[in-house]
Amino acid sequence: MQYYISSRNKNNAVTGHEAIIKGLADDGGLYTPLHLSFHINAADLLHLSYQETALLILKGFFPDFSEEDLKECVYGAYNERFDNPAIVPLTRISDAHLMELYHGPTSAFKDLALTILPRLMSKSYAMENRNDTIAILTATSGDTGKAALSGFADVPHTAVTVFYPHVGVSPIQKKQMETAEGSNVCVIAVNGNFDDCQRMVKQAVTSKEVLDACDGVVISSANSINIGRLVPQIVYYCTSYAKLVNDGVIACGNPINFVVPTGNFGDILAGWLAKKAGLPIYKLICASNTNNVLTDFLRTGTYSIHRDFHTTMSPSMDILISSNLERLLFLASDYDDMKVRTWMQDLQTEGSYTIDDDLLHTIQSDFAGVWTDEDTCSSTIHDLYEKEKVLIDPHTSIALSGLRQYRKETGDPTPAAVLSTASPYKFCRSVYRSLTDIDDPDDFDAMDKLNALTGVKVPKNLADLKDKPVRFHETIEVKDGLSRIAARIEEISHDNH
Ligand SMILES: *Cc1c(COP(=O)(O)O)cnc(C)c1O
Numbered sequence: 001m002q003y004y005i006s007s008r009n010k011n012n013a014v015t016g017h018e019a020i021i022k023g024l025a026d027d028g029g030l031y032t033p034l035h036l037s038f039h040i041n042a043a044d045l046l047h048l049s050y051q052e053t054a055l056l057i058l059k060g061f062f063p064d065f066s067e068e069d070l071k072e073c074v075y076g077a078y079n080e081r082f083d084n085p086a087i088v089p090l091t092r093i094s095d096a097h098l099m100e101l102y103h104g105p106t107s108a109f110k111d112l113a114l115t116i117l118p119r120l121m122s123k124s125y126a127m128e129n130r131n132d133t134i135a136i137l138t139a140t141s142g143d144t145g146k147a148a149l150s151g152f153a154d155v156p157h158t159a160v161t162v163f164y165p166h167v168g169v170s171p172i173q174k175k176q177m178e179t180a181e182g183s184n185v186c187v188i189a190v191n192g193n194f195d196d197c198q199r200m201v202k203q204a205v206t207s208k209e210v211l212d213a214c215d216g217v218v219i220s221s222a223n224s225i226n227i228g229r230l231v232p233q234i235v236y237y238c239t240s241y242a243k244l245v246n247d248g249v250i251a252c253g254n255p256i257n258f259v260v261p262t263g264n265f266g267d268i269l270a271g272w273l274a275k276k277a278g279l280p281i282y283k284l285i286c287a288s289n290t291n292n293v294l295t296d297f298l299r300t301g302t303y304s305i306h307r308d309f310h311t312t313m314s315p316s317m318d319i320l321i322s323s324n325l326e327r328l329l330f331l332a333s334d335y336d337d338m339k340v341r342t343w344m345q346d347l348q349t350e351g352s353y354t355i356d357d358d359l360l361h362t363i364q365s366d367f368a369g370v371w372t373d374e375d376t377c378s379s380t381i382h383d384l385y386e387k388e389k390v391l392i393d394p395h396t397s398i399a400l401s402g403l404r405q406y407r408k409e410t411g412d413p414t415p416a417a418v419l420s421t422a423s424p425y426k427f428c429r430s431v432y433r434s435l436t437d438i439d440d441p442d443d444f445d446a447m448d449k450l451n452a453l454t455g456v457k458v459p460k461n462l463a464d465l466k467d468k469p470v471r472f473h474e475t476i477e478v479k480d481g482l483s484r485i486a487a488r489i490e491e492i493s494h495d496n497h
Contacts, residue, residue, distance in 0.1 A: 021121065036273075038277055044250050056079060087103065107422065135214075138223055140163070145169075218490050261288075307320070313377060
C-alpha cells in the first residue's frame with residue numbers, strides 16, 4: 001500500500017484517500033508519499049490518451065481506490081469541458097515547446113487538478129461511509145479560487161469558501177470569482193495579500209473557535225497542500241513527455257527539462273514526483289517573477305521572507321511563502337521530520353531558515369532557480385508575438401524568459417517544455433499593453449482589442465464573463481479571518497441539519 005506521512009511527524013501515516021479528506025495533517029504538516037511504490041516506465045506512456053495516462057498515474061499513487069472509482073473520476077473530469085480533445089496540447093516555438101494547460105473550464109492550469117479533486121473527495125468519503133459536509137477552505141492568488149468554485153459547485157456534501165487578496169488579483173480573475181454560481185459557494189475578499197489568506201486557512205484547522213463550530217462538518221483544503229491536487233498534476237508531465245517522443249523531439253528514455261512558473265511550488269513539485277517515479281527529467285527549472293524568494297533559496301540554501309512583496313503582472317506567483325517546498329525538504333532530506341519542523345518553526349518566528357549544504361546540493365541536482373523582472377516579462381510576450389505570432393500570458397512569459405536565462409547561464413542544451421499555465425485573456429490589460437504599449441484600464445475593453453488585434457479566440461467562459469451578475473461583495477480584515485471562518489462553518493453546519 002502507498003502511505004502518506006506528515007512532513008512534521010513521520011509516524012503520522014495515512015492512506016491516499018484519508019490524506020485527501022484531511023488536506024493538511026493535524027500537526028500542520030503536509031502529507032507526502034512514503035517510498036514510491038509505483039514506477040513510471042516512459043515506453044508505457046507513448047500510446048496512451050490523457051485519460052488513460054491519468055488512470056495509470058492515479059492507480060499508482062492511490063492504490064486504495066478501486067479502478068472503477070478512479071475511472072469515474074478521470075472520465076468525469078477530463079472530457080468536453082476542456083475545449084481541446086488532447087486536454088493539454090503542445091505548441092512548438094523556435095526554442096521550446098509550450099504545454100497549454102489552460103483549456104479547462106476556467107482557463108488556468110488549476111483546472112487540471114480541480115476538475116478531479118471534488119470527485120476524488122466524494123469517493124474518499126464514500127469509502128469511509130461518512131456523511132458529514134466537507135467545508136473546503138481555499139486561499140487563492142487568483143486562479144485556484146475560480147477553479148475550485150467551478151469544480152465544487154453543487155457537489156453534494158461539499159461547501160466551498162474562497163479567500164482572495166482584495167488588491168492583487170487581475171480584474172478578470174476577480175470577476176470570475178464574484179460571479180461564481182452554485183448554492184454551496186462563498187467568496188470573500190481579504191484586505192491583505194495571498195500569504196495572509198493562506199495563513200488564515202492553515203490556522204483554521206487548529207483554531208479552537210473554528211473547530212468548535214464544526215458540528216457535522218470537516219474542514220479540508222483545495223489548495224496544493226492537498227495531495228489530491230498534486231497527483232493529478234503529475235499526469236501532464238507524462239503526456240507531454242510522450243508527445244515529444246512521438247513527435248521525434250527526443251528519443252524514448254532521454255531526458256528533458258521542464259520550466260515551471262512557480263508560486264506555491266505545487267506544480268513543480270508534481271514534476272519532481274514524476275521524476276522520482278522514473279520519468280526521464282534532467283532539470284526542473286523554477287521560474288519566479290520579482291518575488292524571487294525561491295530563486296535565492298535554490299541558489300544559496302537560505303529561505304528568507306525579509307524582502308519587499310511585489311504586486312506584478314503575474315499575480316498567481318506573487319507569493320513569499322511557498323507551502324509545497326516543505327514537501328521537497330522532507331523528501332529530499334530522506335524524511336527528516338525533526339529538521340523540517342525546526343525550519344518551519346524558524347520561518348514562522350524568524351522569517352527565515354537555512355538548510356545544510358548536503359541537502360542544498362541534492363536539491364540543486366534536480367532544480368535550477370531563475371527569475372525575471374517586469375520589463376523582460378512584457379518584452380518576451382511582445383517579441384514572441386511579433387516573431388512567431390504566438391500569444392502567451394505573463395506567467396508563461398516568466399517561464400519562457402527564465403528558460404532563456406538558464407540556457408545562457410548553463411549552456412545546457414537539453415530540450416525543454418515550458419508550462420503555459422493560463423490563457424492570455426485572463427490578463428488582458430498586461431498582455432495588450434505588452435503588445436501595443438497602450439494601457440487600457442478596462443480589462444474587458446482590452447479583451448476585445450486583444451482579440452481584434454491577434455485573432456486569437458477568447459475562451460467562452462471569459463467571453464461570457466462581462467455580463468454576468470456579481471453575487472459576492474464581501475471584504476474582511478485579516479484579523480477577522482478566523483471568526484469569519486467560524487461563522488461560515490456554523491452556517492454550513494446548519495444547512496447540513
Ligand atoms: C497557480 C499558478 C501558478 C503557480 O503554480 P504553483 O503550483 O502555485 O507553483 C503559475 N501560473 C498560473 C497561471 C497559476 O494560476
